[in-house]
Amino acid sequence: MWMIDLPPFVPFFIGALMLLFTRGMLRSAIMLAVPILSALHLWMMPEGVHLQFAFFDYQLIPYRVDKLSLMFGYVFHIAALIGIIYSLHLRDTLQQVAAMLYAGSALGAVFAGDLLTLFIFWELLAFTSVFLILARRTQRAYDAAMRYLIIQVLSGVILLAGALFYAAENNSLAFGYIGLDSIAGWLIFIAFGIKCAFPFAHNWLTDAYPEATVTGTVFLSAFTTKIAVYALARAYPGAEILVYIGAAMTCFPIFFAVIENDLRRVLAYSLINQVGFMVVGIGIGTALAINGAVAHAFNDVIFKGLLFMSMGAVLHMTGRINGSDLGGLYKTMPKTTILCIVGAASISAFPLFSGFVSKSMVMTAALEEGFDWVWLMLLFASAGVFHHAGIKIPYFAFFAHDSGIRATDPPNNMLLAMAIAAALCIAIGIYPQALYSLLPYDTGYNPYDATHVLAQTQLLFFSALAFVWLNLKGMYPPELRSTVLDFDWFYRRAIPSALQNAFSVIWRVDRAIRDAVKLRLTTYLGYFAGKNDRLSILLSRDYPTGSMAMWVAVVLAVYLLLSFIA
Amino acid sequence: MKDERKYLFDDPKNIKRLLNIFYLCCVVLVILDFVIHRHTMHEWDSLWAFYPIYGFVGCVVLVLVATWMRKLLMRSEDYYDSRSIESVSPDSLNKKALSKNAINEKGACHVDD
Numbered sequence: 001m002w003m004i005d006l007p008p009f010v011p012f013f014i015g016a017l018m019l020l021f022t023r024g025m026l027r028s029a030i031m032l033a034v035p036i037l038s039a040l041h042l043w044m045m046p047e048g049v050h051l052q053f054a055f056f057d058y059q060l061i062p063y064r065v066d067k068l069s070l071m072f073g074y075v076f077h078i079a080a081l082i083g084i085i086y087s088l089h090l091r092d093t094l095q096q097v098a099a100m101l102y103a104g105s106a107l108g109a110v111f112a113g114d115l116l117t118l119f120i121f122w123e124l125l126a127f128t129s130v131f132l133i134l135a136r137r138t139q140r141a142y143d144a145a146m147r148y149l150i151i152q153v154l155s156g157v158i159l160l161a162g163a164l165f166y167a168a169e170n171n172s173l174a175f176g177y178i179g180l181d182s183i184a185g186w187l188i189f190i191a192f193g194i195k196c197a198f199p200f201a202h203n204w205l206t207d208a209y210p211e212a213t214v215t216g217t218v219f220l221s222a223f224t225t226k227i228a229v230y231a232l233a234r235a236y237p238g239a240e241i242l243v244y245i246g247a248a249m250t251c252f253p254i255f256f257a258v259i260e261n262d263l264r265r266v267l268a269y270s271l272i273n274q275v276g277f278m279v280v281g282i283g284i285g286t287a288l289a290i291n292g293a294v295a296h297a298f299n300d301v302i303f304k305g306l307l308f309m310s311m312g313a314v315l316h317m318t319g320r321i322n323g324s325d326l327g328g329l330y331k332t333m334p335k336t337t338i339l340c341i342v343g344a345a346s347i348s349a350f351p352l353f354s355g356f357v358s359k360s361m362v363m364t365a366a367l368e369e370g371f372d373w374v375w376l377m378l379l380f381a382s383a384g385v386f387h388h389a390g391i392k393i394p395y396f397a398f399f400a401h402d403s404g405i406r407a408t409d410p411p412n413n414m415l416l417a418m419a420i421a422a423a424l425c426i427a428i429g430i431y432p433q434a435l436y437s438l439l440p441y442d443t444g445y446n447p448y449d450a451t452h453v454l455a456q457t458q459l460l461f462f463s464a465l466a467f468v469w470l471n472l473k474g475m476y477p478p479e480l481r482s483t484v485l486d487f488d489w490f491y492r493r494a495i496p497s498a499l500q501n502a503f504s505v506i507w508r509v510d511r512a513i514r515d516a517v518k519l520r521l522t523t524y525l526g527y528f529a530g531k532n533d534r535l536s537i538l539l540s541r542d543y544p545t546g547s548m549a550m551w552v553a554v555v556l557a558v559y560l561l562l563s564f565i566a
Numbered sequence: 567m568k569d570e571r572k573y574l575f576d577d578p579k580n581i582k583r584l585l586n587i588f589y590l591c592c593v594v595l596v597i598l599d600f601v602i603h604r605h606t607m608h609e610w611d612s613l614w615a616f617y618p619i620y621g622f623v624g625c626v627v628l629v630l631v632a633t634w635m636r637k638l639l640m641r642s643e644d645y646y647d648s649r650s651i652e653s654v655s656p657d658s659l660n661k662k663a664l665s666k667n668a669i670n671e672k673g674a675c676h677v678d679d
Contacts, residue, residue: 140647258632259640331573367607376610383624399575451604458595458617465592466625468585477633483645484636492646 005050007063007111008073009121011038012080012104016097031084031096035103039077042070049113058173061113067440068294072110072230074438075298076103078424079222079305086309086417087215098131099219106223110230114173115163115188118231122159122195125224126152132216133208141211147492148208151201152224155194162187178235189236196228196279197272199248203488205272206256210264210321214312217264221271221308222301229278229297238285243366246283247377249276254384256486261322261479263393264311267304270347270389273381274300280378281362284369287441292361295435299346299354299428306343306421307393310336313414314397317407323392323479328402335409337398339418346425348390348460349382354425356456357432357447364445382456383463390460391467396479592618 015034019027047070051063065073080103090096105128109121126149133145165184167173178185194201205225209217236242253269253276260266274296281293313336314329315321330337342353349355359382366375409415428435432447470476575581596615606612 254628255632255635258629259636330575331571364607372608372610375608379620380624380628383621384628387625387628402576450602451606454595454598454602454604455611455617458599458615459621461588461592461595462618462621463625464588466622466629468588470626470629475633476629477636480636480640481643482636483641483643485639485641485645 005063006041007051007108008038008042008077009104009108009111011041012100012107016100016104019093019097019100027096028088031088031100032081034100035077035081035084038107039074039081042073042077045070052113055116057171058116058167059114060117060173061175062108062117063111064113065111067438068230068234069110071294071298071438071440072226073107075226075301076106076110076223079103079219079301082302082305082309082417082421083215083219083222085420086218086312086414088413089411090215092135094131095135095213095216098128098135099216102128102132102219102223106227109227113175115159115166115175116173118175119156119160119163122191122227123153123156125227126156129220129224132219133212135213135216136211138211144208144211147488148204151194151204155191158187158194159191162189162191175234177237180236180239180241189239192228192231192235193245195224196232197225197249197275198245199252200487202249202253202272203486206253206265206268206486207488209268209271210262214316218305218308218312221267221304225271225275226297226301229275229282229293232279233282233290233293237282237290239283242279242283243371243374244283246276246279246281247374249273249279250381251276251377251384254381254388256484257384257388258392259477259484261324261482263321263323263326263397264308264315266323266388266393267307267311270307270385271300271304273385273389274304274347276381277359277362277378280366280374284362284365284371286365286369288361288368288443288445289365291436291439291441291443291445292358292365295358295361295439296355298435299358299425302421302424302428303343303346303354306339306418306425307347307389309414309418309421310340310343311393311397313410313418314407316414317410318405320405322481323396323400324481326397326403326405327400328398329405329407330398331402332406333398333409335415336418337394339415339422340394340398342422342425344390344394346429348386349456350429350460351448351453351456352426352429354428354435356429357435360447360452360456361445379459383459386460386463387467391464 011034015030018030022030045065047065047067049061049064052059052061054060080099083099083103087095087099102125105121105124109118109125112118112121130145130149130152133141133148135141162184163173165182165187166178169182169184178188180186180189194204197205209220212220232242250273253272257266257269257273260269278293278296278300281289281296283289311321314326314333317333318326318329320326346353346355349359363375363378363382366378436445467476596618599615604612610616
């Protein structure tokens with residue numbers, strides 16, 4: 001029966017179409033029904049290729065299900081449902097349709113079994129998600145959205161070029177292990193890397209996510225980077241370069257996160273930090289490490305979504321998101337505060353919260369495979385992520401100095417979405433076996449041994465102690481209204497102004513050359529005219545105009561005469 | 567609208583209490599190092615109190631480096647907001663452009679003729 005084999009993006013796309021023609025309660029019902037029905041359908045799907053057809057000489061596989069893609073498929077359904085509940089209060093067709101299409105594109109990309117299908121959904125992800133940024137309807141958001149779109153589309157174009165090279169080399173478009181030993185491999189790697197926010201290609205994320213709408217950021221944080229992680233896990237497991245790229249990704253954003261004022265931008269930096277852990281896991285490439293990377297992606301979608309939702313709730317209720325403007329909100333937003341702290345504990349990998357059971361797999365794998373220095377970097381990043389996401393976010397938003405804002409808790413649908421996410425964070429933390437049973441490999445890993453729990457708790461408590469000590473000493477950098485320059489300064493400031501200067505020089509030189517040539521021509525003309533004046537009388541400039549008229553009359557008269565004779 | 571209610575952390579005593587509990591936890595965690603036999607995976611983490619020291623020192627270094635980065639990288643809040651490049655970076659870049667303009671009025675802008 002063909003209905004059975006419907007790829008999961010189809011219900012989402014149909015749902016998006018239906019949203020256009022409905023409103024009110026019916027629209028809400030459709031939005032909720034789509035992810036739930038699609039998830040139930042996916043739950044019953046056996047592994048295997050469910051849809052394929054020939055396209056010229058190539059086999060296209062729009063729907064392939066295996067353990068790796070299923071894992072991401074499940075979490076994307078959860079994320080879509082949570083995001084939709086979170087945005088139920090909205091009356092904005094643009095955002096609702098865009099979010100539905102975006103979630104559908106993400107599912108399309110996850111279940112794509114060939115590079116061409118992957119490319120199509122890769123670009124659809126960019127074109128659908130950009131509306132979640134544009135929907136903020138401010139000039140800043142518009143500018144950020146355009147930069148976001150350019151970089152995302154660039155990634156897609158590189159992917160297409162890589163796919164064409166790949167097809168030429170291997171005579172196949174199948175999306176499986178690719179490896180880094182060909183041009184195609186490197187091109188596709190770079191395309192994935194841009195979407196994965198590799199260092200120096202990471203600024204689209206920190207630039208655009210904080211400019212998106214309150215609800216848009218929740219969707220954005222779930223899909224795009226995780227698709228890239230999934231694609232890397234499929235095509236480049238065990239590529240050692242990923243270990244070092246990932247380690248860099250875990251470390252550098254935490255410095256920016258500490259001094260950034262916009263709390264959603266702090267979360268964007270910490271998103272890169274968390275993706276770094278996954279990239280390291282993929283680079284190590286052992287069963288445990290891949291499991292860790294995938295499990296961490298699963299958990300990250302939920303706890304990062306929860307943190308973005310709690311900060312979104314703050315922005316929604318107070319209209320402010322800068323740490324310097326907030327503080328003391330625990331007094332009137334107690335539920336949001338508690339839910340935010342659950343998210344913060346999860347991302348910091350406290351025992352009994354979800355981050356702990358997945359991050360520890362990557363760390364253990366790094367030690368087992370002898371990446372000692374990388375392990376030290378990951379440990380530093382773990383302490384750092386607690387510092388900026390675990391403490392800074394809740395502290396500056398809900399505690400710290402009293403800002404005098406007395407906003408209430410957000411609407412019930414927002415609270416419900418956050419509560420679901422928080423419940424999942426705790427449930428996975430307490431009972432990780434449920435998550436582990438879905439993972440691609442069976443490693444029999446147990447995170448809850450005394451050594452590990454103690455080590456992690458010590459690390460976190462003493463990171464917190466450092467925060468307390470620095471705060472009491474007055475050495476902690478205060479939240480300041482500011483822009484912190486990052487690598488995007490090069491393409492937002494340096495290159496444009498360099499180009500402007502260069503062009504101003506080019507125009508000046510151009511004008512000087514033209515003027516010189518013009519002058520030369522005039523001189524030559526004058527010279528020849530002068531010579532002519534001296535040589536000839538008839539064609540000279542000094543000869544009166546009337547004489548020419550007379551000569552023309554003479555010529556015409558001769559013509560007339562000749563015509564009479566002939 | 568002035569809020570006269572007293573909340574949990576408005577009382578400095580409560581903060582003190584919380585901090586004391588927190589310090590106690592830290593001490594207990596270090597003592598647990600002696601009680602629980604850790605099966606370590608690496609020579610580093612078999613050092614005494616490796617994780618507490620690493621966490622503490624790591625975070626202090628993190629914050630100090632970040633504070634230093636602020637000196638280098640921090641700009642005003644509307645740094646990127648201004649649409650024209652010239653008006654934002656008045657210090658170095660613009661002065662040069664201006665002085666050039668003064669010398670050679672012609673051709674300093676994009677427009678050709």
